[in-house]
Amino acid sequence: MRPRGQSASIGEPVKASADLRLITGRGVFVDDLHLPRMVHAAFLRSPHPHARILGIDAKNAATSPGVVAIRTGSDLNLRSKLMQVGETTEASAIDIEVLPSGKARMVGDPLAVVVAQDRYLAEDAMELIDVTYEPLSPVLDADVARASTDTLVHENLGSNVFSTAEGGYGDWDEAVASSDVVVRETFRQARCSPFPLEGRALVADWDPADAKLTVWSSSQWPHMFRQHLSDLLNIPLDHVRVVTQDVGGAFGLKANTFREDIAIALLAVELGRPVKWVEDRRENLMASAHARDHSIDLEIALKNDGVILGLRARIVDDMGAYGLYPWSPDSWGKLLAVSLPLPYKVPNYQWEVVTVVTNKAPESAYRAPGNAAGAWARESLLDIAARQLSLDPIDLRRRNLIARQDLPFSPLGGGAPIDAVTTEEALEQAAALIGYDDFRQEQQKALAEGRYLGVGFGIYIKAAGRPKSPATVGLSETGLESATVRMSATGAVQAFVGACSGGQGYETTFAQLVADEMGVPVDAVQIQMGDTDFPAESSGTWGSRSTVVVGATLVGAARDVSTQMIAVAAKMMEAPQEEVALEGGFFIAERAPSERLSVLDVARAAWEDSSLAPSTLGTGLSSTRHYEIPGPTYSNGCHAAVVEVDTETGKVSVLRYVAVEDCGPLINPMIANGQIRGAIAQAYGSVFLEEIVYSEDGLPLTTTLLDYLIPDAASMGDVIIKHLETPAPGSGRFKSLGEGPLVASAPAFACAVADALSPFDARLTRLPLKPDRLIEATGGD
Amino acid sequence: MAQVALRLKVNGVEHEALVEPRLTLADFLRTDLGLTGTHLGCEHGVCGACTVLLDGEAVRSCLLFAVQTEGHEVITIEGMAQGEELHPIQEAFWEQHGLQCGFCTPGFILSAYNLLQENAQPSEEEIQAAISGNLCRCTGYQSIVASVKAAAEKLQLQRES
CATH class of the missing domain: 3.30.365.10 (Aldehyde oxidase/xanthine dehydrogenase, molybdopterin binding domain)
Structure with missing residues (x-):
């Protein structure tokens, strides 16, 4: 071991350990799982954007070769709680059924699920299901939808406006009155797709003997998904296990719990055998989720010298036909609004976000939700203003940036x-x-x-690692992240984290953090992640939080284990702890430098000899830490x-x-x-x-x-x-x-x-x- | 559905199987042979994740039926390394971190193999063009281009020694 604090690997381009299995075809993505007795699901999806469902006849499909089960909303909906999203002071909730039973609200709405011996047979049977629709006129344009009360996507909302939220600080009117110029433009960000190369995928299995549901999921948040499965299906949390192995990209799409997830879990419980569903690209582009469907009407009030006095944003967000559990559907428009002024000093800011329901796929977070579209609109408007004021666009930015002398800068909107x-x-x-x-x-x-x-x-300033977030539904108010580091009796370090990697290389960067903290080589550290049965909890990998939150937590736990090892070594050498140091891979006591102990000596002794235990509470070298940093970085x-x-x-x-x-x-x-x-x-x-x-x-x-x-x-x-x-x-x-x-x-x-x-x-x-x-x-x- | 007898060689091993005519080569490799390193990213021949070598040429295994490979030889990502020894293209992808999530990677490696067979010293533009039929959502491609360039150098050194 090296003395602590001397980084050996941090800052080095250590080769990514996960890469080896991925370049040799040995990664394990969900579709690579083949479990005994496993069956395969396919979803029948609405071809209409808006239609009443008058009847679903699956008689012919049921006798199609290889069919195991066909289920519709009337079979499944009562077996799960409704996926309720969005109840706030500004909005009523939308209750989402597992499979819609009354109306289809988008092309791709899943109306029935077929389970068969293989996917080919499931799709054969799907074609034999006869659905009687009464097509309704769809609403597709957010402005039309806002104004229309003839056609409602969700009747219980009473309109197609899901919510109107307002906020800001200072006084916009005052800013306009003091300004030399007000520049205004409306920016239209296109609806787009997060598009991970691997789409949504899961395998669910129910073990009746242990009454335990195990779900292998391509996910950004296995622990949150476990919580949702437990809540919605009414299964005790410790009887649900979610496993996330290799994830073929996620980008926000896989930090949602989808209706299809619940349907597949219900089928696994009912059939008592593993059920696999892997969406195809058509389903992914049509029916998983889209993102960034924002219209941003932006006004900026400036002095002739380019100093910004105020900003006003009126945002219309097209949320599509549903929310995505558990997020409130207006989350992304609000995030856009709140993030708009950064990185500038904007003394007055007023915003409004109208979130509108249409007959399109629901809106998901997609890498930098709100922030990316907002920054495009803001920086574009600054350039327009610079042209109008005949200022250099860089000078205009220099004049308004949150600069060194402003730090620490308290955002006027709070935070x-x-x-x-x-x-x-x-x-x-x-x-x-x-x-x-x-x-x-x-x-x-x-x-x-x-x-x-x-x-x-x-230009950007971005916060990450906020302990508190809307995603911590059902969890503690402060968010959640814990990690466990342990030194095994064989001298290997295992670190358990709740985050999971969809290409971010955490197996490597987290190992570097632990290795340097403990003074061991990087390849002596194994990062174990993506299994809710591991000793770690997490709110998931999203919002750029993992390195900040998991990193800090891991370093704390690794430091504990180092301290425990010093304590054990000191006992073994009968030396005071403060006189024991780690040098060149050995523990050495000041008074007798020739008597040295290796990492392995100490690790083995700590696990095998209870009299050497570093604490009175147990044997071994292990620590679990929670994330304790109060604010974001x-x-x-x-x-x-x-x-x-x-x-x-x-x-x-x-x-x-x-x-x-x-x-x-x-x-x-x-x-x-x-x-x-x-x-x-x-x-x-x-x-x-x-x-x-x-x-x-x-x-x-x-x-x-x-x-x-x-x-x-x-x-x-x-x-x-x-x-x-x-x-x-x-x-x-x-x-x-x-x-x-x-x-x-x-x-x-x-x-x-x-x-x-x-x-x-x-x-x-x-x-x-x-x-x-x-x-x-x-x-x- | 009636099944058809199929004989082919995959990664140097002869296989005999009975398959439905509609079974794609990708599904045959993944399900019947358990070679799950071949990935399906679109199933309509655009993303290139399912690329394999058919008699040495890169093809999209989602666009071929297994029965079309009767009597032919297929190489998948699992056939690139010789035991523990990585193929130089694989080494280059690891050293240059020419991947992130790794889902598209097998397809890129096999497309790179095809390119370097035909053009041992491709320019950057030639590399970009040759791999533009493979899609990656994570890397921004520069590290993949660098990997292919490094692989070309490794193979050149191998030939010289």
Whole structure:
């Protein structure tokens, strides 16, 4: 063991341990499970966006080869509690049935489930089910839906407005009265898909002997899912086990508990055999969930010198036909509203969020929900304001950033003070690396040659690791994270955490944290995660919380075990604890340096000899810790892009791209940079490519990858990444990185295109910036 | 449904099976042979996660019926390493962290294999083009391009020695 505090692996590009099984085809995703007696489910889905269900006739299907069971809402709904979402002071609840029995409210609504010997046979039988529908007119446009009372998606709401929420601080009217200019624009972010490569998937199994439900799920939050299964199905919590092995991407989609999850669990209980359901891509794009369907009407009041006096946002969020359990459907619009002013000092802010129900798929969180779309709108409006005031867009930002001298900065809208952020450094470095000083000349020169170049910036401050969150439904008010570290009798370290990895590399970064804290090699640490029977609890992996929350918790537990080992070694050597040190892998007592004990000696003795126990309460070397940090940490960053727009074809080429990030001390630069590059690609997708489209009569038109485009390897080249590593205050030094880069990247791309097309006074207020929209914006055809 | 006799070689091993004509090659590999490293990301031939080698050429196993491979040879991700020894492409993906969640990775490795068979020293643009038929949602692709480049160098060194 090394002396504590001397990092050996933190900051090093340690190879990701999970990669070995994934590159050899030995990962275990849910669809890779083949259990004895397992049967396969398929869901019959509504082809209508809105229709009364008059009858479901499954007689012919029931005799189809290989069919084990066919169930509809009338069979399943009474066996589960309703999935109630959204009851707040502002809204009535929506009660969601397992399978809708009265009405279908979206194309893809699951109306029946077929279980058969294999998926082919289940789908054969599904085609024989005869459903009688009475089609109703759908509401698809949020503005139309708001105004309409003739067509209601949920009759009990009395309208199609789920909720109207308001908030803010200061006095907007006062800000307008004191301002020199008010700039206003409405921004329309396209509905898009989180799109993990692996869709939703689960296998449920019921053991009647132990009365225990085991569910293997591709999930971001096995512990939350266990809680939901227990609550909804009325099974004691300790009789539900959720196992999450390899997860093929998640991005927010898998931090929901879906109706299909409950249906499959109910079938496993009823049939007493394992039931597998793996959604196909059509189901994923049509019926799982969409995201970011926001309209953002934004006004900003400024002085002529660019100082921001106020901001007003009126947001309309199209939540689709249902909420997703257990989140309130207006969560994402509100998150957008609350996050809008950051990273600037905005003294007056007023917001309104109207959340509207339509006959479309429900809205999920998707990486940086609210924040990414909000940042695009805000930064775009700042550029428009800068043009109007003839100010340099960078100067305008410099004037308003929450800067070093403002720290700690108490957000005027409430929340923990912002500290240890480096917004100015990030902006200056991004400007320098992208070559901003010379860029205007380069741009002019290009323009003279008929080429359209533009530069755009995106800046963010993002909180992560809030202990309290809406996702802690049914759990303690403070949120939940605990981890256990133990040194086994064989000298191996096992660390149990409740988070799970969908590509974030936690098996490696968490092992680095534990290894360095305990002074052992990284490969001596095994990270055990994704099983609710492990000694760890968690609110899940979302909101960029895991490194901040799990990291701090693990380090605390690892420190305990180190201290316990010193105590055992001291007893063995009959030396005072303070005189025992760890050097070069051995415990050495000051007074007799030649008598040394290895890690293995101490580990074995601690487990085998109860008289050496470090505490009076038990034997062995082990500690369980809870997350105890009171507030979130804030990370920040600035991205800059230079693009060229071909005004003939509408093609956008990214010429240069710079990401300056401050996520605190880097644990593993290779893994961190992967998070940044991946986030930039997702921002590229939402700015240039991705759009879920419904026809006028409510049919989803983007149900394959030929219609719904995501970035590919040729979309853009490499990016320059620069890290500022400002530690977070308090005991956990680490900050988050999962979402922030996406928040900075979307505006960097979009503002660069707007800058390139500024000679045309192009209004680029609707994403994605597809070639036809760009050509239209330049007045071409 | 009537079953059809099928004989093929997978990762060097001869297999005989009775399969339904409609069974896709991907499902045959995953379910009948237990080779679950071949993943299904779209089942309509766009994402490339199910890429395998058919007589040395990269193909999408979700778009082929198992019966079409009668008498042919298939290599899957499980056939890339020689025992404990990783294929140089796999080594490169590990060293460059050319993956995150790993779901798309087997397809990328087999597409890279196909590219490097045809073009031992591809440029960055050629790599981007060659793997643009495989989709990844996590990495942003740069680490995958770097992995393929590193793999080309490793294979070059192997040939030289």
